Amino acid sequence: MNLVLVVVDSLRHDALGCLGGQAVTPTMDSLAARAIVFERVVSAAPWTVPSIASMLTGVYSHRLGLAKWDQPWPRHHPNLFGLAARSGFEVASFVFDPTHLFCRVPEAGVKGSSQDTAALLSWMHRPRPPRSVLFVHYWWTHVPYVSSPMTTPVWRQVTDRVLASMRTGGAAAREGVKGLYRLAVERFSEKWWPRVAEAIDLDSSWLVITSDHGESWGERAETAHLADVFDLHGNTLYDEVLRVPLIIRPPGGCAGRRIRDLTRTVDLLPTLADLAGLGELTDLDGSPWRRPSAGRRGPPPLTRCRR
Secondary structure, three states, rough: EEEEEEEEOOOOOOOOHHHHHOOHHHHHHHHHHHHHEEEEEEEEOOOOHHHHHHHHHHHHHHOOOOOOOOOOOOOOOOOOOHHHHHHHOOOEEEOOOOOOOOOHHHOEEOOOOOOOOHHHHHHOOOOOOOOOOEEEEEEEOOOOOOOOOOOHHHHHHHHHHHHHHHHHHHHHHHHHHHHHHEEEEEEEHHHHHHHHHHHOOOOOOOEEEEEOOOOOOOOOOHHOOOOOOHOOOOOOOOOOHHHEEEEEEEEOOOOEEEEEEEEEHHHHHHHHHHHHOOOOOOOOOOOOOOOOOOOOOOOOOOOOOOO
């Protein structure tokens, strides 16, 4: 069994065409047609660090106490990477900047930047053990919505210009930035994903595509000033920043189905641990989707969705 987990930064729950979005995403829509699509998914936090930490530990962010890129993750809450490595999986991560995300999480096996697609594909094409976990933090759907590799200082400069344009340009500028976002989503689906998908053994791999949080553009009064990137996501708990997409494709694909029950990203770790046989876990806030917790209606067992 192989697992490929792609977290598409800032991808809203309603961005992809298959989820009612305006972006033209036929490749991702085709993937969703042979997968399980979860329509009401809530992230554990409205910005990257606590959201991904909860996703990979099954524990809510307030219990983890993680709010900075350079914090080590608590050892008393195992994460997907460590659990997989101890069970014999090869583990690799590609993140937007190797000096930030997972820089204090050695078990993540950071191999390089997700902005270097050639390096990612090179790793995927080389001979590997029969079981592996690959985590990719796709970055180019994050403001400023461009697909050019950039350092963190350059990213901040460009992002500041985008925010300034929305502060001074009013509704027209905001619509223009939303158009850039739509194009960024389309590039993910139609330019980047097809190249990555070709390097995946689709008959032996579980594919999971989700997001750390959504996005807003100052539509609400509280964020109309747009002084910082956290005014787009991170400072509020509205649907547009907490709801995210989730598409799971089992090995070989399956008859497409839609799950409308409320789902949480904090359930992802226990679910993947269950599928991969990583052992029973305790002290979690999440629960496996194949065995919903008592009193909470959940989606049907994922094992029924095999081809």
